Amino acid sequence: MPLTVLSKYLHPDPRIRRELVDLLYTSLPQVMAIGVTSVTGALALTLLDDDPGYAVITFFILVTASARVFSLMRYKARAAHFTDADVVRWERLYGAGATAFSLALGALSFRALQLGDAPGAWIAFGLSMSYCVGMVSRAAIRPWIILTAAGALLIPTMIAGLMRPELAYKIGAVMLVLFWLTLREASKHLSAAFIERLEAKHRLSRQATHDFLTDLPNRAGFLQALSNMVGNFAVVAIDLDGFKPINDRHGHHSGDDLLQQVAERLTACVGADGVAARFGGDEFMLLKPVSSAEHGRDEAQALAHEAVLALSMPFLLSKLPVCIGASAGIAVSHAALAEVKTAQLLERVDRALYVAKRAGGGCAWADGETEPACCQRCSLLAAGSAAV
Secondary structure, three states: OOHHHHHHHOOOOHHHHHHHHHHHOOOHHHHHHHHHHHHHHHHHHHHHHOOHHHHHHHHHHHHHHHHHHHHHHHHHHHHHHOOHHHHHHHHHHHHHHHHHHHHHHHHHHHHHHHHOOHHHHHHHHHHHHHHHHHHHHHHOOOHHHHHHHHHHHHHHHHHHHHHOOOHHHHHHHHHHHHHHHHHHHHHHHHHHHHHHHHHHHHHHHHHHHEOOOOOOEOHHHHHHHHHOOOOOEEEEEEEEEOHHHHHHHHOHHHHHHHHHHHHHHHHHHHOOOOEEEEEEOOEEEEEEEOOOHHHHHHHHHHHHHHHHHHHHOOEEEOOEEEOOEEEEEEEEEOHHHOOOOHHHHHHHHHHHHHHHHHOOOEEEEOOOOOOOOOOHHHHHHHHHOOOO
């Protein structure tokens, strides 16, 4: 199925989409069970009837079942490294595998009815219904896969039933259409309820780690990101200068608007590989990987300078331009400081921020580091723009 066609069935949140596909690929026990059962049943019909059509279908069932098992095992081994685009491709792959296997199983029923092999038709129909029962457990996850696979499974049987002269077979073919429609409605309701629970779970999880106003990570989210950092990284504490007068003069609504604009600018400063967080009030934190040695220190200072300069540019509040300043405390964690705990690192960068604020704004390094205490250019710009 082309991605443009599939897109309307994809969940817009990549995290939920990944979780849904992960759940799809937990179906290895069911896939192996129906695969072994179907190959055994098809092989028994081939040996009993000595029919070349049965033999070809048996081979097709064996190949598709084996391919599905292989893809399930491969996904489990590689899923941790998948991008969002990879997850979409693997969802399509699962759907293709399920549909191919369904078509093979449907062909077995078609052949049995075509030959007038009543025992074979009974065995094939039993395998088809067993497969449908197994698919119902996936209906709440990705209904488009279930409905496509069920169609591929039932259409050959319906065609064969309509081709038979007996009225009972024709009635049975119509009943299969009603069965597919029932499966469709059931899968839609199951899927909606299941996804609603997933969305609620993710909302609660996000609320615990994100600030409701700016949508940036909060203190807990920042500490979580900090604990996951490896190698060299910079921590920059940002405190707004002149925020309280704006909040008092223009009201809390304008203050909230200003904080949201600050969040947007800081997010742009750290880029895709960094984290901007709101620690509370008008205090923010930046976290970004840097190079080793002196290059890393230069990158950290450049990040702090960029943030202070970005926040010194005018903001628009109800079409009224206002200016604030910002102070920044900088620290870099590297191999020599590997033993420094998170609390100690935050305490050091907080002391550096205090130094910057006492100097009138701008940037200051954490104690014990040899960089200049203040960035004069940033200090001048920040102090000059602090007037409202």
